[in-house]
Amino acid sequence: MSQIKNRTTFYIILLFCIFALFFAYIVQYVLGHKPCNLCLIERIPYFFAITMIAAILILKKFEKKIIILLFLTFVFSVGVSFYHLGIEQGLIEESMVCNVGDNNNQNLSKENLLKELQKETINCKDVSFRIFGLSLATINAIISLIFSAILLNLFIKYEKN
Numbered sequence: 732m733s734q735i736k737n738r739t740t741f742y743i744i745l746l747f748c749i750f751a752l753f754f755a756y757i758v759q760y761v762l763g764h765k766p767c768n769l770c771l772i773e774r775i776p777y778f779f780a781i782t783m784i785a786a787i788l789i790l791k792k793f794e795k796k797i798i799i800l801l802f803l804t805f806v807f808s809v810g811v812s813f814y815h816l817g818i819e820q821g822l823i824e825e826s827m828v829c830n831v832g833d834n835n836n837q838n839l840s841k842e843n844l845l846k847e848l849q850k851e852t853i854n855c856k857d858v859s860f861r862i863f864g865l866s867l868a869t870i871n872a873i874i875s876l877i878f879s880a881i882l883l884n885l886f887i888k889y890e891k892n
Contacts (some may be wrong), residue, residue: 737794737885744801744878745784748777751874758867767853768828769815773871776808788873795889798819802882805875810873818855819866829855 755774758764783804817823842853853859858866 733825737889740789740881740885741784741787744881745781747786747874748780749785751871752777752781755867758824758860762860765853767855767857769811769855770867773808773811773827773868775814776804776811776875779804795886798882798886800891802879802886805879805882808875809872809879812868812875815855815868816866816872819858819868821856 755766755770758768768773780801782890787797814823818825818829818845858868860867862870
């Protein structure tokens with residue numbers, strides 16, 4: 732019976748991860764809200780989770796090890812999301828992650844300087860899209876925290892069985 736509950740939990744997390752990525756791409760490409768670098772990093776755990784859950788469902792092996800990897804993945808996601816939330820709220824200064832790709836070369840020619848000024852840079856502290864008044868980083872932090880708790884619970888119950 733617990734095996735069926737585990738599979739159901741994996742399917743729910745898998746479907747939610749697919750939906751979350753689908754929604755992120757809809758917001759980006761259909762609604763035109765460009766993501767910052769941290770927003771892009773926050774997508775990585777979802778891709779990893781999809782891969783790991785597919786491995787569990789297909790291979791039907793290494794379930795315990797993959798559960799702990801998934802737990803650590805969503806703990807990482809919680810950390811990145813809270814870091815992003817701290818930047819959005821002005822509690823934490825932006826880091827180099829937010830400026831990756833920026834050209835900090837002081838010897839820019841006139842043409843290169845014009846090109847740099849025309850680039851649309853996305854700042855990590857600017858929230859361009861909200862749902863129910865919450866930024867996507869906030870929602871991601873909540874969801875990742877919930878998934879972490881669920882996976883920790885699965886791992887603990889797995890140990891008992």
